[in-house]
Amino acid sequence: MSATASSTGLPHDAEARLHAAFWRAVAAQGWHGLTMRRLAAESGLPLADLRAALPTPLHALRLHLRLTDREVLRGTLAGQGGSARDRLFDVLMRRFDALQPHRPGVLRLLHDLGRDPLLALALAPGLVVSMAWMLEAAEIGAAGAAGLVRAQGLAGLWLAALRAWERDPSEDLGRTMAALDRLLDRAEWLARRLDLGAEGPEEAGAG
Numbered sequence: 734m735s736a737t738a739s740s741t742g743l744p745h746d747a748e749a750r751l752h753a754a755f756w757r758a759v760a761a762q763g764w765h766g767l768t769m770r771r772l773a774a775e776s777g778l779p780l781a782d783l784r785a786a787l788p789t790p791l792h793a794l795r796l797h798l799r800l801t802d803r804e805v806l807r808g809t810l811a812g813q814g815g816s817a818r819d820r821l822f823d824v825l826m827r828r829f830d831a832l833q834p835h836r837p838g839v840l841r842l843l844h845d846l847g848r849d850p851l852l853a854l855a856l857a858p859g860l861v862v863s864m865a866w867m868l869e870a871a872e873i874g875a876a877g878a879a880g881l882v883r884a885q886g887l888a889g890l891w892l893a894a895l896r897a898w899e900r901d902p903s904e905d906l907g908r909t910m911a912a913l914d915r916l917l918d919r920a921e922w923l924a925r926r927l928d929l930g931a932e933g934p935e936e937a938g939a940g
Contacts (some may be wrong), residue, residue: 741786743798743827750785751776755793756838759906764790764845764852794856797835798863804831809870818917820871825891828867829898829909843899857888886923890916 741748753835754776758767767790773783787793805827813820832839865884868875884929897912 743786758833760837760841763841779866798859801831802866806870817873824867824870836932860888861885890920
């Protein structure tokens, strides 16, 4: 991993350690028990450095979204072939793979989110941005009004799939894959009804 500075001002390897420390702290203390002192102790960062990198705990969740996006995008090859649906299935399953190392913390956060609608609302815009990048990774158009609707719809689909992942303790994530498959079938049907097909810009311009 590069030692160059990231958007947090930390080297990328330190940023990754902070990300992992955040999820360990959430797993142990829950979202509402998380303090910056605890995060500093867990990550080994001085409070002054942590203040510069993550001004608030919410910034740690935004960091998570950004690093997860980056991990999925790094594993994405141009010209993947296959249907848009298959590409999207692959992208979202790789997103679940990126969550697996942090599973205890993510599960604890999902539990806490159910009791904190304001936190869920604060996270919603960042999640929609992440889903727009997942559409891009799947070579599906994410621009314009139709792209925004797709990204918002995909955010809802992702949250529903997360609930299946939450109940899936298996290593192969078989239940999660089955649930995602069903959700994509439903979304594909709805997209056809609303004329929001999943073609990318090149396909949309063809013909």
